Amino acid sequence: MGEVSVVTRSYTVRPANGLHLRPWSQFVKLAHGYKCRIEVVKDSARSDGRSMLSLLTLAAKCGDTISIEADGDDAENAVNALIAYLEAYEDIDE
Amino acid sequence: MQKLQGIAVSPGVAIGEAFVLDNEGFRIPRRFVARDAVDSEVERLGRAFDETRAQAERHRDTVSRELGSQYAAIFEAHVQMLSDPQLRQELDDSIRTRHYSPEYAVSRVLRRYAKVFQSLDSSFLAERSNDIVDIERRLLQVLLGKPREEISNLTSPVLILAYNLTPSETAALDRRFVMGFVTEIGGAASHTAIVAEGMEIPAVVGIGPFLNDVSGGDLVIVDGNTGTVILQPDEETIARYRFEAEQDKSRHARLEALRDLPSQTIDGVRIELMGNIEFPNEAPHCLERAVDGIGLYRTEFLYLGSDSVPDEEDHYRAYAEVVQAMQGRPVVIRTLDLGADKLVTRNPTPEDASPLGLRSIRLSLRNISLFKTQLRAILRAGALGDVQIMFPLVSALHEFRQAKMIVADVIDDLLESNLPFSRNVKLGMMVEVPSAVIMLDQFVEEVDFLSIGTNDLIQYTLAVDRGNKDVAxxxxxxxxxxxxxxxxxxxxxxxxxxPVSLCGQMSGSTTYTMLLLGLGLRSLSVPPSAVYEIKRVIRSVTIEQCRAVAARALVMENARNIRNFLKEELKKVLPEMNDYR
Incomplete structure (x- = not known):
């Protein structure tokens, strides 16, 4: 087994309401489509990228920066797809 | 260890796990599970998650179809929460390492998440704690199932601890696994007492509020001899009670020697000993003890414990089972003896539950088709043996006459059918309302037999609601x-x-046997568990002795003196007799 390379990309929360139920549930759904380990980090807090509850406890508000870390065979694709999803996400009134 | 005192209503000692019902009849989840149950409990949790997730998916799809996908987002989020691997891991761990029950684990873990959300400095997220609570509630609903199903789906022996046991709850119980009852309310003549006696398991009632101190699965001792209930007993207490339970068994074995000895006094007067039953499966218990017949077959269970009115075949199957089990011995079937509040066809009013309201024979006479259904089944069972019909709560002669006429109608109907039945079934009544006693010289012209029901006779004579602890x-x-x-x-x-018999709880208590024989009774109908003890007293006394006891008791002025006197007289005859009833 060679060195496992960790793929990391960051994202700054744009939606005024922060990241809550809707974006995270889509995020988790997407994450389930990959095999690699996926984690989301905000400051010192770290969450399983497939755990809806612990992602919510990150309390990512507008202006916060989070980073997505992944390692495993499809890590690169996973991180890119997840970041792309978040970038495209727009608030709608709930 | 915590010791509680209540009213002992059914003798014996039981040591076992608590099964707690709160006052809405919902099961309070047990907090811990046994080590060897961990795997199956984790699996049970898994199934609950699958089912709850499937529910959320159905909600999502319905809402999405009817309102649009943006509205379904909340349910999609629920689906994702229920698919949360970390949540599952936490729950599985607390079952595996802390031996929490799935219910308790779900409550604890999800409430912790809800708290975290509330503490987050985002009001938007704080509101999400409601979603967590919602998920907790859904999971618990699935885990707990319907309360009544739970009671009927017991899988291991338990002691039932409850605020009160309603007839429908006791009817739904899976009796194979119930070792004893403890209730917060209720008195000596409560339904729980009757059921426990019939099942021959210990019961203590009227213990006061205690359910908050106990959780499901706790070890509990029920002492139905003294009315003591012990929560979380220490080793020494457990050992002492195990010893006592063993002694109970050997005492019972000694009493069994009485089985084949005749039920007669020293001076050779034969006393008929009959059994009281509520469920058909109790008939063999009676026969094992060589009773002379069934003196009181309560039929209420047919109307309880199911959501529909029993049809003729339901009745017939139950009666036929008892009549056949009794192999030709008489079986006295009492018609419906319930308040209107227990009928599923009616929206109950507070008056319906009143002991003075529309109940028993009054209810039957107002619901002729319901009454006829029961009578048809009884007359048909009459073809299989010696069946007699007894009407409860008759307070005036016209009620008995009316009931008799309806029986005649039913006989006419049956003659037109080709079904076998008996047209010579004896018709009798319970003597349990003071007015019936007062007018009895008129009743005896028309009835075939009488049976004194002391439970209600006491209630109506003394104006004491037998279910009310405050006046117990x-x-x-x-x-x-x-x-x-x-x-x-x-x-x-x-x-x-x-012919007159006595079938109230008084008949099953050895304290009163001498008195009752002395008053002239020659037939007693008792709970099967009391047959041997009563026979033992009968075989140890003469009628002359009993007459002296009765004569003395009849001139005494208060209940306490009479009771003490009767106990002393019994002791003179049988010094080692312990009457727990």
Whole structure:
């Protein structure tokens, strides 16, 4: 087994309401489509990228920066797809 | 260890796990599970998650179809929460390492998440704690199932601890696994007491609020001899009670030697000993003890424990089972003896539950088709053996006459059918309302037999609601007024040589046996568990002795003195006899 390379990309929360139920549930759904380990980090807090509850406890508000870390065979694709999803996400009134 | 005191209503000692029902009849989840149950509990949790997730998916799809996908987002989020691997891991861990029950684990873990959300400095997220609570509630609903199903789906022996046990709850119980009952309310004549006696398991009622101190699965001791209940007993106490339970068993074995000895007094007077039953499966218990027949077959269970009115075949199957089990011995079937509040076809009003309201024979006479259904089944069962019909709560002669006419109608109907039945079924009544005792010289002209129901006779004579703990101290089988009413009944019955028996709980208590024989009763109908003890007293006394006891008791002025006197007299005859009833 060679060195496992960790793929990391960051994202700054744009939606005024922060990241809550809707974006995270889509995020988790997407994450389930990959095999690699996926984690989301905000400051010192770290969450399983497939755990809806612990992602919510990150309390990512507008202006916060989070980073997505992944390692495993499809890590690169996973991180890119997840970041792309978040970038495209727009608030709608709930 | 915590010791509680209540009213002992059914003797014996049981040591076992608590099964706790709160006052809405919902099961309070047990907090811990046994080590060897961990795997199956984790699996049960898994199934609950699958089912709850499937529910959320159905909600999502319905809402999405009807309102649009943006509205379904909340349910999609629920689906994702229920698919959360970390949540599952946490729950599985607390079951595996801390031995939490799935219910308790779900409550704890999800409430912790809800708290975290509330503490987050985002009001938007704080609101999400409601979603967590919602998920907790859904999971618990699935885990717990319907409360009644839970009671009927017991899988291991338990002690039932409850605020109160309703007839429908006890009817739904899976009796194989119930070792004893403890209830917060109720008195000596409560439904729980009757059921426990029938099942021959210990029961303590009227213990006061205690359910908050106990959780499901806790070890509990129920001492139905003294009315003591012990929560979380220490080793020494457990050992002492195990010893006592063993002694109970050997005492019972000694009593069994009485099985084949005749039920007669020293001076050779034969006393008929019959059994009281509520469920068909109790008939073999009676036969094992060589009773002379079933003196009281309560039929209420047919109307309880199911959501529909029983049809003729339901009745017939139950009666036929008992009549056949009794192999030709008489079986006295009592018609419906419930308040209107227990009928599923009716929206109950507070008056319906009143002991003075529309109940028993009154209810049957107002619901003729319901009554006829039961009577048809009884008459048909009459073809299989010696069946007799007894009407409860008759307070005036016209009620008995009306009931008799309806029986005649039913006989006419049956003649037109090709079904086998008996047209010579004897018709009798319970003597349990003071007005019936007062007018009994008229009743004896028309009835085939009488049976004194002391439970209600005490209630109506003394104006004491037998289910009300606050007045329980006024309710007594030793009350002098009751003794006089029994005396009057026996004398009135003698006018026409009408057979008279006594089937209340009083008959099952050895304290009263000498008194009852002395008052002239020659037939007693008792819970199967009491048959041997009563027979033992019968075989140890002479009628002359009993007459002296009765004569003395009849002139005494209060219940306590009478009770003490009767206990002393019993002790003189049988010094080692312990009457727990």
């Amino acid at each position: 101290d006024l309710y007594s089988s030793s009350d002098p007024a009751l003794l006089r009413l029994i005396d009057m009944t026996v004398r009135a019955a003698a006018l026409k040589q009408t």
